[in-house]
Amino acid sequence: MSPALDVAARAAGGRIRAALAARYRDLDLAEEAFAEACVRAAARWPIDGEPRDPAAWLYRASERIALDSLRQRKVRREAPSDAPPAQQTAEDAMVSDERLIPDERLRLIFVCCHPAIAAEARAALTLRLVCGLETGEIARAFLVAETTLAQRLVRAKRKIADAGVPFEIHGPDAWPDRLDAVLSTLEIAYAKAHEDAAGAGQHAGYAAEMLTLSATLSELLPREPEALAFAALVRFAEARRPARLAEDGAMVPLSDQDPALWRRPLIDQGEGYLTRAIAAGGGGPRVLQAAIHGAWCARSSLNDPPPWPDVLHLYDALLTRRDDVVVRLNRAVALAEVASPAAALAEVEALPSEPLKSFAPYHAVRADLLRRTGQITAAASALQEALALSPAPAERIWLERRLFELKA
Amino acid sequence: MTMQYALLIYEDEAVSGKETASPAYKALVDRHWAFSGELRASGVQTAGAGLKNASSATTVRLNKGAHSVHDGPFAESKEQLGGFYIVNAEDLDEAIALAKRVPLTEGGSVEVRPLLGMG
Numbered sequence: 001m002s003p004a005l006d007v008a009a010r011a012a013g014g015r016i017r018a019a020l021a022a023r024y025r026d027l028d029l030a031e032e033a034f035a036e037a038c039v040r041a042a043a044r045w046p047i048d049g050e051p052r053d054p055a056a057w058l059y060r061a062s063e064r065i066a067l068d069s070l071r072q073r074k075v076r077r078e079a080p081s082d083a084p085p086a087q088q089t090a091e092d093a094m095v096s097d098e099r100l101i102p103d104e105r106l107r108l109i110f111v112c113c114h115p116a117i118a119a120e121a122r123a124a125l126t127l128r129l130v131c132g133l134e135t136g137e138i139a140r141a142f143l144v145a146e147t148t149l150a151q152r153l154v155r156a157k158r159k160i161a162d163a164g165v166p167f168e169i170h171g172p173d174a175w176p177d178r179l180d181a182v183l184s185t186l187e188i189a190y191a192k193a194h195e196d197a198a199g200a201g202q203h204a205g206y207a208a209e210m211l212t213l214s215a216t217l218s219e220l221l222p223r224e225p226e227a228l229a230f231a232a233l234v235r236f237a238e239a240r241r242p243a244r245l246a247e248d249g250a251m252v253p254l255s256d257q258d259p260a261l262w263r264r265p266l267i268d269q270g271e272g273y274l275t276r277a278i279a280a281g282g283g284g285p286r287v288l289q290a291a292i293h294g295a296w297c298a299r300s301s302l303n304d305p306p307p308w309p310d311v312l313h314l315y316d317a318l319l320t321r322r323d324d325v326v327v328r329l330n331r332a333v334a335l336a337e338v339a340s341p342a343a344a345l346a347e348v349e350a351l352p353s354e355p356l357k358s359f360a361p362y363h364a365v366r367a368d369l370l371r372r373t374g375q376i377t378a379a380a381s382a383l384q385e386a387l388a389l390s391p392a393p394a395e396r397i398w399l400e401r402r403l404f405e406l407k408a
Numbered sequence: 409m410t411m412q413y414a415l416l417i418y419e420d421e422a423v424s425g426k427e428t429a430s431p432a433y434k435a436l437v438d439r440h441w442a443f444s445g446e447l448r449a450s451g452v453q454t455a456g457a458g459l460k461n462a463s464s465a466t467t468v469r470l471n472k473g474a475h476s477v478h479d480g481p482f483a484e485s486k487e488q489l490g491g492f493y494i495v496n497a498e499d500l501d502e503a504i505a506l507a508k509r510v511p512l513t514e515g516g517s518v519e520v521r522p523l524l525g526m527g
């Protein structure tokens with residue numbers, strides 16, 4: 001693939017697939033037509049020269065291929081489209097792709113993240129169709145076999161077609177629920193990329209796609225506080241990536257990370273999104289979560305006091321919006337610094353251990369609070385419970401070192 | 409007095425061939441046509457339809473007063489099939505909205521499945 005084709009395919013692929021999918025209500029057709037257009041471009045451009053507007057060329061070609069394919073399949077149903085198919089005119093050469101290709105990416109994201117699609121397929125489908133990631137790349141990011149992921153995508157696409165998942169976004173009353181489903185899908189997907197502190201190649205690339213996708217969503221929904229907050233959160237979290245690993249490969253807790261290592265441009269972008277989310281009237285759970293990340297990212301050096309009081313206030317506010325055990329656990333960490341380790345330990349011990357006992361950070365937090373209240377034996381066994389959950393290498397090294405220090 | 413009965417069909421899609429639209433499935437459809445022709449001729453059938461594959465199903469569940477939407481058919485545990493509605497809807501969202509209005513007891517589910525031959 002020539003560099004120009006590669007750039008155009010990456011930059012405009014999502015829009016082209018989305019426009020075709022919205023017109024023909026057929027995800028496979030959209031995907032195959034765009035792929036075939038890229039094949040033809042790879043053959044034609046070296047001979048004809050690169051088109052002035054590569055994206056527009058690809059869109060035109062995809063359109064024609066899709067129509068030919070529909071004719072061949074003879075499955076054209078009455079009125080499957082919103083608009084008549086694009087006709088090539090003399091003016092096309094003058095029109096930029098921005099105006100030529102209708103932006104249907106939001107519709108496509110909503111289709112891919114529909115609640116009736118299997119939860120484990122939604123993010124994969126979004127990354128495939130909207131971001132253009134290869135099946136193999138997505139499979140590695142989700143740590144599943146490529147064939148498994150390919151099957152999930154096929155099943156999800158068939159479900160969308162067979163069950164009549166609409167390509168329309170219904171009235172405003174349906175809107176908050178659907179946007180929440182989209183953001184939850186992306187959050188889960190991003191958590192997978194983020195939990196790998198080491199940021200091995202594939203995960204790092206995948207996290208970069210989440211930066212792009214969250215920016216796209218904010219661009220398409222410029223007044224939705226929760227969408228803006230998600231874009232802010234991804235930026236704050238990615239900004240800290242260079243500081244998350246110590247030289248020996250152990251994870252570095254947030255309060256010990258050196259702010260000098262954080263990526264300032266991403267933090268600035270995150271602050272921009274967070275400011276817009278708050279200005280748009282946001283007090284929702286994602287805005288509060290982004291604000292917690294923002295409070296940390298406002299630290300400019302390890303000499304600055306950690307923002308524990310602000311963080312505690314924000315967790316208090318978050319609890320009124322999203323009361324779950326992980327939020328309570330995180331709040332307890334702040335409470336230990338602002339009030340006392342004993343007060344925090346009392347809160348943690350009151351949490352139901354059933355969902356938490358398979359969550360390594362729960363045992364790590366308990367271990368820290370037990371140690372600080374002088375219960376060394378109990379602290380050591382809590383660390384051992386965390387290690388028994390076979391955490392990722394960075395977490396394991398950190399836990400083992402805590403355990404070593406306790407015994408010393 | 410004449411009663412009315414629903415004849416509910418359960419079968420393995422892999423065996424019936426529905427999954428692959430195989431010749432076996434086409435033969436089965438022909439047998440259904442013949443059977444429903446006999447029923448209509450004898451005046452005993454009022455309605456009937458085939459359903460799309462179970463893979464096209466969506467289940468709406470009522471838990472603690474809130475509805476949730478899930479991919480896939482209803483997985484039988486202690487609930488039993490209690491009735492059915494056939495509704496017209498523009499798309500799956502409209503069908504799900506109607507399913508959420510079906511009176512249900514706590515823990516109950518409504519499986520939403522498109523009929524065959526309806527697009």
